[in-house]
Amino acid sequence: MPNVYAVIMAGGAGTRFWPASRARMPKQLLPLGADPHESLIAATVRRIAPLVPPERVYIATGEALFEGTARELPQIPRQNLLAEPVPRNTAPCIGWATATIARREPDALVMVLPSDHFIGDEAGFRAVVTRALAGAARGFLCTVGIVPTRSETGYGYIEVGEDLGGGLSGVARFVEKPEQSRAEAYVTGGRHLWNAGMFFFAARTMGDAIARHLPALAKGLQAIDEAAAKGTEAATLAAIFPGLPAISIDHGVMEKASSQAGAVAVVRGDFGWNDVGSWESAWELATHDPDGNALPTGSVAVDARGNLVRDLTSQASGKPRRVYALVGVSDLVLVETDDAVLVIPRSRAQDVRKVVEELKARGELGRV
């Protein structure tokens, strides 16, 4: 079996975790999982370490995030960090990373993983990955579909098709984010899985698929390949990347390929996946005391239940530590950074966007 490579997608920058998440400190660089000292991206790389050594892990990120990402992953060779000149959605990003890997090893198998998700059952996850890689070796564009646990309207779904053996199924279709009633039908019907944005393929299979479904992208990647051979990749990348089609790998490749028999496969996954979509999710994933609080070491809780406190100030890494004292408050989120403090009930975690909107209206969003 050829070598396996990983591409970790780490270009995102959202505001759902304000004040923690910022332009230069997005969600994947924050410790939002069970361990308050491990960022989501560090956990992602650690999780696949038994399958892929660091020198075969690539990180696709943006120029603004390059240094922060490199600091977070000291074990990854610096030349494996790919900085997109501008964000052009996932197809150009995955296409470029795959082409880069293919120049190194044309027969490579590639797994593409988001950098900012949580996985509870890591051994179970690796078992699914191994199954998906076997599918990739058989020539499929493989994806993982998460067994849904609720009628979520915020995710895309994958309708499972025929059995392909080895734990693989065909894909009947990719479905956009559904209405509530359809989402409920999907969960009870048992034929739909969540699209978690994980992809597994032979580099050559993906190259062929891009050539077939996104010829403009294929042409751009070829120009980058030629420039790389001449040692002028950086300049060509800067010139070409902004003009590449800004389309997702789902829309641009996977959906189109799925109408083609035997091209796309899905593996069922049920390994405690969580996309860590809000401070509420961060509380769910955190380690709790018996009263359901997730607080910094040394905190005092009196009649306080279900609270999440995260001290992300630069002081937090020094000594002496700060004492958080919570008395008579329940189900609150308190997050501190050097220049901002957020207090919000867990149940309203989505309303962080209202704060972001207010700061944007004041012209202060860049500052805090």
Place this chain on the structure above:
Amino acid sequence: MPNVYAVIMAGGAGTRFWPASRARMPKQLLPLGADPHESLIAATVRRIAPLVPPERVYIATGEALFEGTARELPQIPRQNLLAEPVPRNTAPCIGWATATIARREPDALVMVLPSDHFIGDEAGFRAVVTRALAGAARGFLCTVGIVPTRSETGYGYIEVGEDLGGGLSGVARFVEKPEQSRAEAYVTGGRHLWNAGMFFFAARTMGDAIARHLPALAKGLQAIDEAAAKGTEAATLAAIFPGLPAISIDHGVMEKASSQAGAVAVVRGDFGWNDVGSWESAWELATHDPDGNALPTGSVAVDARGNLVRDLTSQASGKPRRVYALVGVSDLVLVETDDAVLVIPRSRAQDVRKVVEELKARGELGRV
């Protein structure tokens, strides 16, 4: 009329305002009134400035608080800060301060004021003070009784006696903190006032009263006087002060003198007095936005009502300021210092002591 001197009592160190109040940062040094940039003691001195110039204001404090107090009151001559070697309750403190003033001006009139109270109607307060000083000039040991606004069981009361003219009344008796039912009767009866710990007297009157009612204290003060004449006050003070009777001026002098006709008088005061007993009081006194929030400048409040936020970190005096964002929370207190953060509903402000107890049990109270 002889010159008027003020003695501001600033030796206290409580824990009701943890984490703001500490051994070296007691309540009077904190900005707990309407102006988030003015400490209670600075407000106390400013409030009487039209009546007493800084060079005639004395501050009675402890050695541990000396430097912090001096920094807070740069306009007061340093030699006017009196550092008690050990706290011995208010009678030795007031006796020593009065003796010190009497050496400078034997005919002086003296007002003794707590350093950690809030007064809403400052002009009204000064009018009452002027009346009480006139009583002091007539030879009374004068006090101010606050017209009660609720059946408070945490204060001592003064039962008003006969009319003495000039807005003065005799004192029928001083009453200890009453039971709830008696407190209610006091408020409706109209003959009882709150004892707010303010005293007005000629230095000579107080000297005579101490000689009569607390001879051991009088003897100690005489030894200090003699040492001061020889320039050895500091050493004598250190030797004598710890042995002085630890008794309050109320018990030691005022109550005893009140059984003596014509010795003690009280002036009614109704000037928005508040002893700032908890974070709840601090919220009441603070300046609010239309939703009842008292937040640092630049904060964001979304569906948030009745909250108090105080940033007492050293960062708060620097730039850029921190943004506090409160979403969907009501009637909360959030206080931050460099090493501690408190979150508590206003209605439970008294339970700060539970945090203090927990930290004491851990042996961490000195540190945070």
